[in-house]
Amino acid sequence: xxxxxxxxxxxxxxxxxxxPFCRGxxxxxxxxxxxxxxxxxxxxxxxxxxxxxxxxxxxxxxxRADRLSLVFSYVFALVALVGMVYSxxxxxxxxxxxxxxxxxxxxxxxxxxxxxxxxxxxxxxxxSAALLVLLRRRPAASAAGFRYVLVHVFAGLCxxxxxxxxxxxTGSLSFGNLSPYAGSAAFTLILVAFLVNxxxxxxxxxLPDAYPEATATSAVFLTAFTTKxxxxxxxxxxxxxxxxVWWGAAxxxxxxxxxxxENDARRLLAYHIISQVGYMVCGVGLGTELAxxxxxxxxxxxxxxxxxxxxxxxxxxxxxxxxxxxxxxGLYKTMPVTLALYMxxxxxxxAVPLFSGFVTKSxxxxxxxxxxxxxxxxxxTLASSGxxxxxxxxxxxxxxxxxxxxLRAQEPPRNMLVAMxxxxxxxxxxxxxxxxxxxxxxxxxDYIPYTVRHVTATLGLLGFTAxxxxxxxxxxxxxxxxxxxxxxxxxxxxxxxxxxTQGALARLEGSVSRVSDVVMQRFVLDxxxxxxxxxLRGVDAIMEGxxxxxxxxxxxxxxxxxxxxxxxxxxxxxxxxxxxxLAVFAW
Amino acid sequence: xxxxRWLYAVLVVFAVGEIAGPHLFPADHAHFWxxxxxxxxxxxxxxxxxxxxxxxxxxxxxxxxRPENYYDS
Numbered sequence: 001x002x003x004x005x006x007x008x009x010x011x012x013x014x015x016x017x018x019x020p021f022c023r024g025x026x027x028x029x030x031x032x033x034x035x036x037x038x039x040x041x042x043x044x045x046x047x048x049x050x051x052x053x054x055x056x057x058x059x060x061x062x063x064r065a066d067r068l069s070l071v072f073s074y075v076f077a078l079v080a081l082v083g084m085v086y087s088x089x090x091x092x093x094x095x096x097x098x099x100x101x102x103x104x105x106x107x108x109x110x111x112x113x114x115x116x117x118x119x120x121x122x123x124x125x126x127x128s129a130a131l132l133v134l135l136r137r138r139p140a141a142s143a144a145g146f147r148y149v150l151v152h153v154f155a156g157l158c159x160x161x162x163x164x165x166x167x168x169x170t171g172s173l174s175f176g177n178l179s180p181y182a183g184s185a186a187f188t189l190i191l192v193a194f195l196v197n198x199x200x201x202x203x204x205x206x207l208p209d210a211y212p213e214a215t216a217t218s219a220v221f222l223t224a225f226t227t228k229x230x231x232x233x234x235x236x237x238x239x240x241x242x243x244x245v246w247w248g249a250a251x252x253x254x255x256x257x258x259x260x261x262e263n264d265a266r267r268l269l270a271y272h273i274i275s276q277v278g279y280m281v282c283g284v285g286l287g288t289e290l291a292x293x294x295x296x297x298x299x300x301x302x303x304x305x306x307x308x309x310x311x312x313x314x315x316x317x318x319x320x321x322x323x324x325x326x327x328x329x330g331l332y333k334t335m336p337v338t339l340a341l342y343m344x345x346x347x348x349x350x351a352v353p354l355f356s357g358f359v360t361k362s363x364x365x366x367x368x369x370x371x372x373x374x375x376x377x378x379x380x381t382l383a384s385s386g387x388x389x390x391x392x393x394x395x396x397x398x399x400x401x402x403x404x405x406x407l408r409a410q411e412p413p414r415n416m417l418v419a420m421x422x423x424x425x426x427x428x429x430x431x432x433x434x435x436x437x438x439x440x441x442x443x444x445x446d447y448i449p450y451t452v453r454h455v456t457a458t459l460g461l462l463g464f465t466a467x468x469x470x471x472x473x474x475x476x477x478x479x480x481x482x483x484x485x486x487x488x489x490x491x492x493x494x495x496x497x498x499x500x501t502q503g504a505l506a507r508l509e510g511s512v513s514r515v516s517d518v519v520m521q522r523f524v525l526d527x528x529x530x531x532x533x534x535x536l537r538g539v540d541a542i543m544e545g546x547x548x549x550x551x552x553x554x555x556x557x558x559x560x561x562x563x564x565x566x567x568x569x570x571x572x573x574x575x576x577x578x579x580x581x582l583a584v585f586a587w
Numbered sequence: 588x589x590x591x592r593w594l595y596a597v598l599v600v601f602a603v604g605e606i607a608g609p610h611l612f613p614a615d616h617a618h619f620w621x622x623x624x625x626x627x628x629x630x631x632x633x634x635x636x637x638x639x640x641x642x643x644x645x646x647x648x649x650x651x652x653r654p655e656n657y658y659d660s
Contacts, residue, residue, distance in 0.1 A: 260643035261652055369618030377619065378631075385635035451615040456601070456608040457628030463601040464629045466594065468636030475644055481652040491658055 005050035005063055008038040008077060009111065009121070012104030016097040020545035031084045034100060038107065039077035045070065049113065058173050061113025067442040068296065072110045072232045074440065075300045076103060078426070079224045079307050086311055086419035087217040093545075094552040095135045099221045102128035106225035110232055114173045115163040118233070122159060122197075126152035129226055132218040133210050134556050142556075144213040146567055147490065151206040153574045155196035161581040162189030178237045191238060197230035198281060199274050200247055201254050205487035208258070208270040212323065216314030219266060220419075223273060223310050224303045231280045231299045240287025248282025249379040251275070256386030258485070263324050263478040265313045265395060269306070272391055275383055276302050276349065276361075282380065283364040286371055289443040294363030296441055301356035301430055305348035308423035309391060312342030315412040315420070316399060322407075325395065325478040330404030337411055339400045341420040346396060348427040350388035353458060356430035359449040360437070362458075366447065385465045392462075393469045394476055494566025509568055524554045602629045 015034040022030055047070065050063030065073075080103035087096065105128055108121035130152065133145035165186035167173055181187045192203070199207040211222050238244060255275025262268040276298070283295030315338045322328055332339050344355070351357035361384065368376040411417060430437050438445040469476070531547045588596075606625045609615075617623050624630070 256639055257643040257646065258651075260640060261647040366618070372618075374619050374621075381631060382635040382639070385632050386639045389636055389639060448615075452608045452612040453615050453617065453622075456605040457622070459601045460605040460626060460628035461632035461635075463598050464632035465636040467598055468633050468640070470591075470594070472637065472640045475640055479652070480655045481647075482655055482657050483647060483651045484653060 005045070006041055007051060007062060007108070007111065008041040008045075008073060009104040009107035011038045011041060012080065012100045012107065013124075016100035016104070019096050019100075020093045020549050028088050031088060031096060032081070035077060035081035035084050035103065038104075039074070039081055042070065042073040042077045042107075045073070051111075055116065058116065059114065060116050061174075062108070062117050063111050064113030065111065067440070068232070068235060069110050071296055071300060071440045071442070072228070073107055075303050076106050076110065076225065076228075079103075079303050079423075080221070082304075082307055082419050082422050083217070083220045083224070085422065086220055086314075086416050088415040089413045090215075090217050092135065092552075093549060094556065095132065095215065095218060097549075098128050098131040098135060099218060102132060102221055102225055106229045109229045113175060115166070115175050116173055118175055119156075119159060119163060122193075123156050125226060125229065126156060129222055131556075132222060133214045135218065136213060136215050137556065138213075141213040143564075144210045147487065148206055148210040150490065150567065150570045150574065151196065151203075153571075154577070155193045155203075157574065157577045157581055158189045158196070159193035161577075162186045162191075162193060164581060165189065175236065177239060179240060182241070191241070194230050194233045194237070195247075197226050198234060198277055199227050199230075200251055200277075200281060201274070202486040204251075204274055205485040207274060208262075208267050208485065209487050211270045211273075212264050212266040216318045219310050219314060220307050223269075223306045227273060227277050228299045228303055231277060231284070231295060234281065234284045235292055235295055239284055239292055241285055244281050244285025245373070245376060246285075248278045248280070248285055249376045249383075250278070251281060252278030252383035253379055253386070254278070256383050256390070258483060259386070259390040259394075260476070261481070261483040263326055263480060265316070265323055265325055265328075265399060266310065268325075268390060268395060269309050269313060272309075272349065272387060273302075273306060275387060276306070278383065279361055279364045279380060282376065283367060286364075286367050286373075286376075288367055288371060290363060290370060290447060291367035293438075293441040293443050293445055293447070294360065294365075294367050297360040297363055297437055298357075300437060301348065301360040301427070304423050304426045304430075305345045305356060308345030308420055308427060309342065309349065311416065311420045311423065312338055312345060313395075313399075315416050316409075318412050318416070319409045320407055324480070325398040326480055328399045328405065328407070329402040330400075331407060331409055332400040334407075334409040335400070335411055337417055338420070339396065341417070341424050342400075343392075343396060344424040344427055346392040348431065350392040350462060351384055351458060352388075352392075352462060353450070353455050354428070354431045356427045356437075358431055358458065359434035360430070362449055362454060363447055381461070385461055388462050388465050389469055393466060397469075398478060490566070490570060494569065497566065497569065505569065512568075524550070598629075602626045605629055 012034055018030050019027060045065045047065050047067065049061060050065065051061065053060045053062065083099060087099065102125060105121045105124035109118055109125060112118035112121055130145050130149045133148055134142050169184065169186060178187050178190065196203045211219050214222055234244070252275050255271045255278060259268050259271040262271060280295040280298050283291040283298065316328070316331065317323055348355040348357045351361045365377060365380045368380060434449055527550055605628055621627060
């Protein structure tokens with residue numbers, strides 16, 4: 001590692017471990033300084049190749065800095081800063097460490113120049129994100145977190161198997177455009193792994209399953225990194241893959257359809273992540289310079305406005321404890337600042353002129369136009385209408401206006417409002433002065449978003465969407481239902497298999513959990529006793545920190561043993577897949 | 588004026604603006620023929636919105652929705 005290169009991801013991942021040893025004001029200072037330092041670090045990096053390490057006869061590149069990786073690193077570090085400001089009031093070191101590790105791993109994946117380091121950070125991202133979900137410490141959250149792990153272990157194995165096959169075929173581990181290998185098994189496996197992380201249906205049900213179960217603050221981090229690092233990886237490896245054009249456009253509409261049926265505020269927003277990532281996936285598939293610039297720019301803008309929207313819904317969750325739209329209403333009186341900041345995010349995602357989405361989403365839509373694809377153009381425009389319908393109209397209507405349910409609420413803690421303000425400023429700056437963002441994109445930008453035709457057509461589209469909303473308002477009243485998605489297969493489909501295998505597996509599970517109980521208890525008690533000894537010798541300040549972390553981790557670990565047979569069965573299936581991958585490797 | 592009338596007034600302004608705008612400032616061209624239909628954005632916005640709501644609600648009623656405790660049982 002050369003002196004002019006400090007890995008910004010390492011700053012976050014290593015720096016996070018300072019937190020358990022600080023208290024009060026010092027801790028809050030570290031929480032701000034770490035992501036701020038990573039952000040400055042990213043800005044200082046000049047394009048080039050850094051951090052080359054030789055490992056097993058292969059060159060592992062930890063620092064490929066070019067225009068594409070740098071622009072993603074800026075927004076990742078920026079949203080980490082916003083997220084930490086939003087979490088300042090939370091007194092839970094485990095959450096902060098997991099969040100910073102997650103952000104650091106995403107930065108690591110973006111700077112990875114080869115498949116080995118990409119895989120390393122890919123897996124670290126999956127684990128730290130699962131931990132963020134689990135750390136809500138509720139049964140529903142631990143179940144969702146466990147499902148998250150299963151899906152991402154599957155994706156990780158696909159990626160690993162793809163990498164191994166790619167290596168045996170080409171003898172190279174460098175990560176670049178894979179289109180010369182289109183159709184090979186390696187190409188397909190790596191693509192599937194990226195598509196799972198990008199939450200492309202039918203592989204994306206994990207997203208609306210897991211994100212709404214996280215805490216108000218953790219969800220802000222979750223919305224940013226996994227899907228957008230997958231978009232980055234798709235741009236890097238699969239630019240111009242025709243299948244992504246249609247898949248992305250279908251995905252944009254799919255998210256909108258599910259959002260109609262959704263009653264949980266953050267689940268609705270989660271389906272709109274899928275919808276928005278659809279634009280990016282479509283842009284990757286179109287593969288022209290304008291389309292790839294559009295996918296990159298839209299990812300940048302999306303991370304900021306989606307964080308803002310989740311912060312708004314999280315603020316309501318924080319002060320009212322409510323997550324369902326059917327329970328909310330009339331909050332505009334007591335939470336006007338939250339409403340105003342939320343609406344900035346809503347206007348940004350809906351591509352209202354002067355807000356960020358307008359200047360980024362339209363690049364992808366125009367790219368579809370320039371490639372002469374009327375069907376894709378119409379699908380993406382239809383999804384734009386649906387986006388405004390839900391995030392700009394339905395959600396704020398039922399949350400802040402609608403039927404006044406006399407909820408006692410107040411504005412959330414000041415740090416939450418400050419974080420929302422930061423994201424809101426970014427949304428407006430990008431919308432008003434698009435060159436700020438355009439000048440950072442991978443290719444030169446000739447695109448002009450503010451033309452008379454574009455502005456008037458957009459205003460017409462949004463205005464008459466609002467008319468449709470008010471015409472059919474009664475149809476849209478949120479209903480207390482859940483909607484089936486492909487997670488059904490591993491949530492209920494497993495039950496059918498369970499009936500046949502219950503006897504043998506249940507006995508096995510019983511003995512395994514007895515063993516794990518004993519081991520866990522001994523382990524934790526041992527460490528506790530040792531800590532006590534050292535503590536007596538007077539190093540108490542430092543050891544208190546370690547003790548706290550150990551205790552929290554063990555508490556959270558007990559939450560993960562849910563005792564559901566089908567989950568253990570899925571882990572076994574994952575293990576078999578791992579065995580297969582290893583066998584392929586050895587062969 | 589009631590909020591409803593405000594909405595209608597704004598919509599009229601938008602629609603007129605969309606019809607007149609490209610004629611007053613004919614700098615940028617359309618990608619497809621259908622974009623030259625007068626007030627194309629407004630028409631497509633309304634149609635999209637109604638389609639999304641009706642089709643999604645139908646899909647939900649016929650197939651996709653279940654009681655809230657569906658996965659708990």
